[in-house]
Amino acid sequence: MAKVAIIGGGAAGLTASIYASKNHDVTVFEKNKVCGKKITMTGNGRCNYWNADQDLSHYHSSSKKMLDAFLESFNREEVFSFFEEIGLYPEIKNGYYYPYSLQAASVRNVLLEKAKLQNVQFKNECEVLKIEVGADQKFKIYTTEDTYIFDKVILANGSKAGILEEKNSSGYFLASQLGHKIIAVNPSLVQLVGKASFFKDWAGVRALANCTLYIENQKEKESAGEVQFTNYGISGICIFNLSRDVKENLEKEKKVEVHFDFLPFLSSDQKTLEWLEKRAKLLKNFTLETMFENLIPYKLLFVLLKQAHLKKEEYWENLREKEKENLVKTLKDFSLEIVDTKGFLNAQACSGGVCLEEVFLNTMESKIVKNLYIIGELLDVDGDCGGYNLGFAWMSGIKAGKSC
Ligand SMILES: Cc1cc2nc3c(=O)[nH]c(=O)nc-3n(C[C@H](O)[C@H](O)[C@H](O)COP(=O)(O)OP(=O)(O)OC[C@H]3O[C@@H](n4cnc5c(N)ncnc54)[C@H](O)[C@@H]3O)c2cc1C
Numbered sequence: 001m002a003k004v005a006i007i008g009g010g011a012a013g014l015t016a017s018i019y020a021s022k023n024h025d026v027t028v029f030e031k032n033k034v035c036g037k038k039i040t041m042t043g044n045g046r047c048n049y050w051n052a053d054q055d056l057s058h059y060h061s062s063s064k065k066m067l068d069a070f071l072e073s074f075n076r077e078e079v080f081s082f083f084e085e086i087g088l089y090p091e092i093k094n095g096y097y098y099p100y101s102l103q104a105a106s107v108r109n110v111l112l113e114k115a116k117l118q119n120v121q122f123k124n125e126c127e128v129l130k131i132e133v134g135a136d137q138k139f140k141i142y143t144t145e146d147t148y149i150f151d152k153v154i155l156a157n158g159s160k161a162g163i164l165e166e167k168n169s170s171g172y173f174l175a176s177q178l179g180h181k182i183i184a185v186n187p188s189l190v191q192l193v194g195k196a197s198f199f200k201d202w203a204g205v206r207a208l209a210n211c212t213l214y215i216e217n218q219k220e221k222e223s224a225g226e227v228q229f230t231n232y233g234i235s236g237i238c239i240f241n242l243s244r245d246v247k248e249n250l251e252k253e254k255k256v257e258v259h260f261d262f263l264p265f266l267s268s269d270q271k272t273l274e275w276l277e278k279r280a281k282l283l284k285n286f287t288l289e290t291m292f293e294n295l296i297p298y299k300l301l302f303v304l305l306k307q308a309h310l311k312k313e314e315y316w317e318n319l320r321e322k323e324k325e326n327l328v329k330t331l332k333d334f335s336l337e338i339v340d341t342k343g344f345l346n347a348q349a350c351s352g353g354v355c356l357e358e359v360f361l362n363t364m365e366s367k368i369v370k371n372l373y374i375i376g377e378l379l380d381v382d383g384d385c386g387g388y389n390l391g392f393a394w395m396s397g398i399k400a401g402k403s404c
Pocket of ligand 1: 007008009010011012013029030031032035036037038039041042043044047048049050126127128129156157158159161162169170171347348349375376377378386387388389390391393
């Protein structure tokens with residue numbers, strides 16, 4: 001029986017502890033009072049822990065080929081056996097998995113209960129500050145409490161997402177001290193800060209749109225759904241899914257924009273023009289304000305009309321051709337310049353992390369330090385909104401826990 005230390009009692013660390021404790025003597029070091037604090041915050045308190053659509057396009061890394069190979073080879077049945085083993089019964093909505101209780105805390109609790117049943121030892125409020133490998137290949141772990149010796153270590157410290165300030169005890173710091181390369185870490189799944197004078201006019205509005213991210217006028221990524229318009233810019237799941245590369249591009253001083261199509265069910269400007277002509281004929285004597293009733297929320301519509309230099313009291317049939325075309329363009333391709341993200345504190349995940357090239361992804365063992373394993377969001381892997389980040393935490397945790 002080897003002595004295994006797991007640094008970080010989050011989704012990945014707890015999963016690894018459940019598997020590793022079947023053969024080993026396992027201790028989880030957690031700097032917080034209780035483990036799994038982040039799990040309790042997920043999915044708006046409901047924890048979207050998995051997604052039925054496991055298409056590779058939902059996962060990202062700068063070592064995409066390696067990540068794809070990992071995901072392709074991973075037997076997803078293992079994840080379902082794991083959920084079953086810990087007693088996690090799903091409520092599935094459009095392929096999104098939630099605990100049947102719809103309570104994120106219940107996911108954390110079943111993980112903890114299972115780990116405790118398997119005699120995993122917990123050292124809570126115990127921050128790991130430094131890890132050294134001795135001449136005997138054993139790990140010396142320095143913590144805020146004491147110093148400990150272990151045969152194997154699993155690094156599961158998570159990322160900078162949701163954290164105000166990075167400390168010298170972060171997983172990035174510990175991994176780099178052990179010789180690992182860290183791919184630049186940036187906030188992902190985060191709100192975007194725009195540059196415009198009308199934010200107070202649209203603040204609080206939610207509307208459906210097809211959104212496209214442009215970098216230096218080039219289409220990068222599309223995402224559709226409900227956008228939240230705020231007093232700093234834009235938020236909502238479809239914006240989160242566009243946010244991954246924003247910070248990195250802004251730092252390179254590239255022009256970043258999000259374009260909105262507010263009438264995506266109309267396939268072109270021409271079709272939109274024709275559709276609006278027809279609608280105006282049907283809704284005779286409707287002002288622009290009433291003509292867009294139940295299509296676009298008022299506050300947003302007024303911003304769009306202002307941008308198109310039109311007044312809400314005007315009538316479609318009285319507009320000149322150029323004005324109609326201009327309004328169609330505003331409705332179909334409204335652009336907002338992005339100048340920042342809402343940062344690590346507000347992000348749900350991070351891009352970047354420990355370089356995948358330095359980890360054997362069939363075991364999660366480091367290629368640099370024998371008996372060191374690295375899992376979860378600390379690695380250079382991130383996913384879209386929808387259960388993918390926890391998905392990777394479970395998958396990598398199972399791999400490391402089994403193989404160590
Ligand atoms: C608001 C929010 C909502 C989210 N919603 C979802 C969702 O619905 N679905 C989804 O799939 N993903 C969601 N995520 C992302 C998901 O929570 C993370 O990807 C996942 O929790 C990562 O798991 P992890 O174990 O790698 O890291 P973490 O859960 O961050 O766990 C790492 C643990 O390590 C501890 N630690 C760090 N350093 C040390 C140290 N030196 N010593 C001791 N302990 C240490 C930390 O305190 C932490 O408990 C959300 C994230 C946030 C912030």
